[in-house]
Amino acid sequence: MLRFALAASFAVLMVACSSSKDKNSSVSSPSGLSYTSPVIATVGTALASLSPTVTGTVSSYSVSQALPAGLSLNTTSGVISGTPTAAAAQASYTITAMNSGGSTTFALSLTVNTPITAPSALSYLSPLAATVGTAITPLSPTVTGTVTSYSVSPALPAGLSLNTTSGVISGTPTAASARSTDTITATNSAGNTTFALALTVSPAAFPSLAWDTGNWDSTNWQ
Numbered sequence: 001m002l003r004f005a006l007a008a009s010f011a012v013l014m015v016a017c018s019s020s021k022d023k024n025s026s027v028s029s030p031s032g033l034s035y036t037s038p039v040i041a042t043v044g045t046a047l048a049s050l051s052p053t054v055t056g057t058v059s060s061y062s063v064s065q066a067l068p069a070g071l072s073l074n075t076t077s078g079v080i081s082g083t084p085t086a087a088a089a090q091a092s093y094t095i096t097a098m099n100s101g102g103s104t105t106f107a108l109s110l111t112v113n114t115p116i117t118a119p120s121a122l123s124y125l126s127p128l129a130a131t132v133g134t135a136i137t138p139l140s141p142t143v144t145g146t147v148t149s150y151s152v153s154p155a156l157p158a159g160l161s162l163n164t165t166s167g168v169i170s171g172t173p174t175a176a177s178a179r180s181t182d183t184i185t186a187t188n189s190a191g192n193t194t195f196a197l198a199l200t201v202s203p204a205a206f207p208s209l210a211w212d213t214g215n216w217d218s219t220n221w222q
Helices: 002-024
Strands: 031-034 039-042 047-050 053-055 060-063 071-073 080-082 088-099 102-113 120-123 128-131 142-144 149-153 160-162 169-171 177-188 191-202
Touching: 031 088, 039 047, 060 071, 120 177, 149 160
Parallel strands: 031 102, 039 102, 120 191, 128 191
Antiparallel strands: 031 053, 047 080, 060 088, 071 080, 088 102, 120 142, 149 177, 160 169, 177 191
């Protein structure tokens, strides 16, 4: 009888110890995962490493879909790094930080743009011969690359103007101007390109005078 009682007491003690051990070894799931977002990267330019901010212990990180070519997620530290090799439209990438107790997620907005290069090969139909009082046929630029704005120096002859967005030159000259060279500049964030436009504005032609001699009588002049 005593042997049975001792065995029962030992079993109860073992269960209690096991329960206490399981309770003390429980792990809280991580929380509050975040990254700097949105992120705009450029093909060929190394991304400034993105490190996660998170509360709690994390055993591993994962991402819902493959990151853009050239970028990678360190599954231990959660750091995103690399150099993009291809453009990618804006997309949301779900990053998950987990441990044995659970997980937390963050939606990272990421875009990869193609590099911006300076515009080049700007040109217009030149030289331009205009006449006071006669509207010119609008001049549109030919250029390679993306242009954010156009400018001209010195100012165009009176009555003509440059559209700073499209680069189109139009208008009706209001004063004669000797042949001049106006420098048109096409610009974006990476640089610019220029073109020297030769331009002359001539005075308006006077109408010719027609004499009616059919009824002329020379006696009127005697």
